Amino acid sequence: MARRTMSLLSQWSSRIFSVELDGAPFYFSIQETHRREEVPRVFREVRNNGRCYSLLVCSDDRIRRAKFYGELKEKLLRGLPPECDLSPMSSFLPNVKDSLIKGYFLKDNSESSSSSERLLRRLIQHDPVFVCSYFRREEGQLWTQHLWSHADSQTMETSKEYYVVPSEAPQYHPSTLNIINSDVFYSFEEAYEVLKKCGDIIPEASSVLELLPSRAEARSKPDFPVIVIEGLDATGKTTLTESLRDTLGAALLRSPPQCLSPLRARFDQEPPLIRRAFYALGNYITAEQIGQEGMKTPVIVDRFWHSTAAYAIATAVSGPVCNLPAEGSEVYCWPSDLLQPSLVVLLTLDPEERKRRLRDRGQGKTEEEQKLDHNQLFRLR
Numbered sequence: 001m002a003r004r005t006m007s008l009l010s011q012w013s014s015r016i017f018s019v020e021l022d023g024a025p026f027y028f029s030i031q032e033t034h035r036r037e038e039v040p041r042v043f044r045e046v047r048n049n050g051r052c053y054s055l056l057v058c059s060d061d062r063i064r065r066a067k068f069y070g071e072l073k074e075k076l077l078r079g080l081p082p083e084c085d086l087s088p089m090s091s092f093l094p095n096v097k098d099s100l101i102k103g104y105f106l107k108d109n110s111e112s113s114s115s116s117e118r119l120l121r122r123l124i125q126h127d128p129v130f131v132c133s134y135f136r137r138e139e140g141q142l143w144t145q146h147l148w149s150h151a152d153s154q155t156m157e158t159s160k161e162y163y164v165v166p167s168e169a170p171q172y173h174p175s176t177l178n179i180i181n182s183d184v185f186y187s188f189e190e191a192y193e194v195l196k197k198c199g200d201i202i203p204e205a206s207s208v209l210e211l212l213p214s215r216a217e218a219r220s221k222p223d224f225p226v227i228v229i230e231g232l233d234a235t236g237k238t239t240l241t242e243s244l245r246d247t248l249g250a251a252l253l254r255s256p257p258q259c260l261s262p263l264r265a266r267f268d269q270e271p272p273l274i275r276r277a278f279y280a281l282g283n284y285i286t287a288e289q290i291g292q293e294g295m296k297t298p299v300i301v302d303r304f305w306h307s308t309a310a311y312a313i314a315t316a317v318s319g320p321v322c323n324l325p326a327e328g329s330e331v332y333c334w335p336s337d338l339l340q341p342s343l344v345v346l347l348t349l350d351p352e353e354r355k356r357r358l359r360d361r362g363q364g365k366t367e368e369e370q371k372l373d374h375n376q377l378f379r380l381r
Contacts, residue, residue, distance in 0.1 A: 008058060008101070008130075011093060012147065016167050017054070018174055019105040020088040023318065027169055030145050030162035037165040042105065043134070043143045051113045052134035052143075053120060056091055056103035059128035062182075062273065063197050068128055069102050070271035076104060079119040083110040092174045100178040103129070124148060134164065173323035175316040179331050182273055183312040185280035186335045194277035202274070204266050211259055212281060213288035221339065222294020224250075228301045231347030234357040237302055240347065244300045251293035254302040256282035272315065279308050287339040305338060306346075 008015075013032065018025045019042045028040035046052060057072065059065040076086060085107040093099035108116045120131045131148040143164040175183075185191040192212070198205040227244065231237050245252040256264065260282050267278040283305050293299050313331065317323050325331045334340055349357075 015091045017091045027167040029167040034163040040166045051108045053106040054132045056101045056130040066271040066273040081110040084108045173317045176325050183316045184309045191277040191280040224294045224298045225342040226299045228304045228341040228344045230306050234354045235347040235349045241300050241302045248298045250298035250300045252300045255286040255304050257285045
């Protein structure tokens with residue numbers, strides 16, 4: 001991981017750090033001198049004997065980076081003392097695309113930090129992770145950050161002490177820096193490359209690649225109109241799509257396509273990068289089907305790229321709607337190589353009525369429904 005690591009270290013003091021507490025991000029930065037700034041919120045409630053650490057995942061291989069981050073929490077919970085608290089954490093360069101790295105912030109309230117530090121030192125010896133420790137100074141009136149040396153290279157050792165100071169929140173949620181072709185895919189090739197690189201670790205990836213159309217087929221423009229119906233579960237999509245099919249004599253397609261159904265449970269277990277690439281490629285398979293059916297008849301599609309993108313963005317970006325990229329952002333642009341529908345209809349419904357319909361169907365709360373209850377972005381997107 002040397003190339004990416006050295007790049008990060010060269011700009012380490014310019015980075016902003018974010019720790020999520022009770023669903024809200026709190027930001028701090030580091031500097032070489034202290035100007036009597038107040039203590040960042042993250043450190044104010046640390047117990048007198050408490051110790052703090054941060055772990056940030058870094059690797060040139062983004063597949064490995066995504067897989068390790070997905071496994072890191074379980075590894076920490078399994079190896080740390082029960083008195084330790086973990087919070088999601090990230091670090092980024094303001095307004096710099098693809099600069100976000102993710103990890104965890106650790107508060108250790110155990111009597112001794114020896115077992116925690118043994119685990120952290122094993123991690124930096126074998127895994128793509130940065131570890132920092134934080135020290136209380138002047139009876140908690142200020143804190144300092146120390147980046148641990150890494151086993152791979154003596155040139156990466158740092159003895160510099162940085163002071164931890166509060167930082168203003170960025171204009172948009174830092175996760176938006178990494179959305180393009182990581183959470184939302186904007187080209188066939190980008191999504192294809194992710195699954196292709198997964199072949200050695202996910203055998204089912206090869207099955208997905210065998211189902212894919214050629215790029216020309218995914219872009220072919222049909223002779224008849226294509227109408228996409230979007231909306232949450234129980235908003236009336238099935239009723240409307242079947243009515244349109246019967247009235248127009250149209251073909252009815254659904255996204256993700258039926259051919260991916262046996263593989264969905266497998267890829268739903270994977271980290272967002274791989275999972276989103278899988279569903280993005282499903283849109284290109286649907287586009288091929290649209291192209292074929294649309295040469296003979298109108299086509300009605302139950303969900304398409306809009307759902308894939310909205311769910312991914314809402315998952316990546318927590319908090320209020322103002323955290324989302326501004327209207328007109330490239331994040332909302334349609335992929336240039338994906339067939340565009342003639343018309344998109346978004347169905348909405350009063351939330352309580354929608355819940356009543358789900359209850360009447362005998363449906364329990366899906367993972368999506370649980371997120372809808374706790375994250376207003378899912379409801380408003």
